[in-house]
Amino acid sequence: MRKKRIFYGILITTFITSLLSLSLSGCSEKSVYKEKTENKISVAAYKTKYISMPNFLKSPGNxxxxxxxxxxAHIMGYVIMDDVHQGQPVNRGEILLKLxxxxxxxxYYAAKAGFVNAKKTYDRIKRLYSENSVSRxxxxxxxxxxxxxKADxxxxxxxxxxxxxxxxxxxIIVKKNVSMGDLVAPGQMLLxxxxxxxxxxxxxxxxxxxxxxxxxxxANLKFSSINKTIKGKIISVVRSANPYSHSVLVRISIAKSHMDGLMPGMYGVAYFKIGAEKALIVPKNAVVRxxxxxxxxxADKSGQVMFQPIKKGRVYKKKFVVILNGLNPGMTVITGKLNKIDIGDYVTPDF
Known part of the structure; x- marks a missing residue:
């Protein structure tokens, strides 16, 4: 009987101790929650929404x-002067080759002698004709x-x-087909x-x-080799398709003010605007790992911070990134003080 009373006493003591622990724990959690909600951190935020974003067609070219x-060559002869080379810049009127x-x-000298003789004869006959000494x-x-x-x-x-x-x-000389001493014929390509x-x-x-x-x-033209992006104007869309590549040729003019750093044959990519699409974007600096x-x-409606995984797409206007999956319109995305907050904290969004 005495052992039974001792057992029940221990059981009651344990139960009371557990109740006190739970009560103290609840008070502690309430205290932490109260502290977090009363000391909210003010952070910059962005409200997600759909925008109409231009859709571009990417097309490489040169x-x-x-x-x-x-x-x-217009005449047959031997090359006797050859001071030029491939890649050399030249000016209009500059002598490149001599034959x-x-x-x-x-x-030429025979024709010149014949002309001198014909002129003397003509001058004499003209004088005699003026004196009525020769016939018309x-x-x-x-x-x-x-x-x-004279024509000769x-x-x-x-x-x-x-x-x-x-x-x-x-x-610039881009091709050269002759050298010193070569015999060239009329119609032969030299340079x-x-x-x-x-x-x-x-x-x-x-x-x-x-x-x-x-x-x-x-159209936007991007040249990655020189880290340059310029604008060009579409001047021609050829109305004839290539039967093998099923494509059409597009020509884009480049203003002289944009010529710096460019040269013939340089690879680049053209971006054509071909419509618009609906997209969800967030500031680029809001994306973390x-x-x-x-x-x-x-942040939810109460301001509590959560981490939301996303799948991101391309960059838009250098400052935003397209969200392909993970977010919906109207959500509050935190963009500031990311190194001072953690999951479970409470914040005050500043839009």
Whole structure:
């Protein structure tokens, strides 16, 4: 009987102790909750919402020169001056090559002698005709011979000028097919020169986007190799599709003010605006990684902080990121003091 009373006494004591512990624990939790709710941290926040975001078509391409010229030989001769090389910049009118053609020089001097003789004869007959000493027919024949000799001299002189080959434009030599001592023939390509001051961008676009790209619209051109992005104007959408790639050629002009750093053949990417799409965005600085998981800190209606995993998409206007999954419109995303808050804290959002 005595043992039974001792057992019940211990049991009652344990029960009372447990009640006191639970009571003290509850008071402690209430105290912590009260402290957190009364000492809320004021943080910058962003209210999620859908926006209408431009949709861009990405298309790679290259710059191309508007001034391309091929220099060919007009006469047969040997190259006797060759001081140019591939990649060399040249100016308009600058002599690039010289040819040796003795027969051309001989024809010129023969034509010059014939012209001098014809002019003397013409001057004499003209004087006699004015004195009525020769007939009109004699005068006309002499005038015709003089004009023929003059034309022969001009023709021989033009061929003589072909011995010196100069540049018709300002640009860069991109191809060279001759060397010192080579024999060249009429029509043979000698040099190719590209202008570097007038450029355009060319790209091929899938035919399904043909009706979405219009002449006169603006396209963004990005050149990653020189870390440069510029705007260009669409000047032509070729109305003929490539039967193999099922694409159409699009030409984009580049303003002279944007030419710095660009050169013919440079790779780039064109971005065409082809409509708009609905997207949910948040500030880029709100996205953090916690235990290897990408997410954002959000606050509920009471201001309590929670960590919400997300799946992010592309960057928008450099300051925002598109959210593909994890958030809904109207949620409060914390953007400030991220290093001073933790899950379970209470905050006062400042929008």
């Amino acid at each position: 710059t191309d020169s508007l001034n391309n010229t091929v220099i060919s 040796s053609a003795p027969e051309i020089a001989s024809k 027919q004699t005068y006309d024949n002499t005038l015709m011979q003089y004009n023929v000799a 001299l001009n023709e021989a002189g033009s061929y003589l000028n072909y011995k010196n080959i100069d540049s018709p434009i300002n640009g 190719m020169i590209q202008g570097v001051k007038n450029l355009e961008f060319k790209t091929s676009v899938n035919v399904k986007y043909y009706d979405k790209i219009k002449n006169g619209e603006t 916690r235990l290897g998981i990408t997410g954002v800190y959000i």
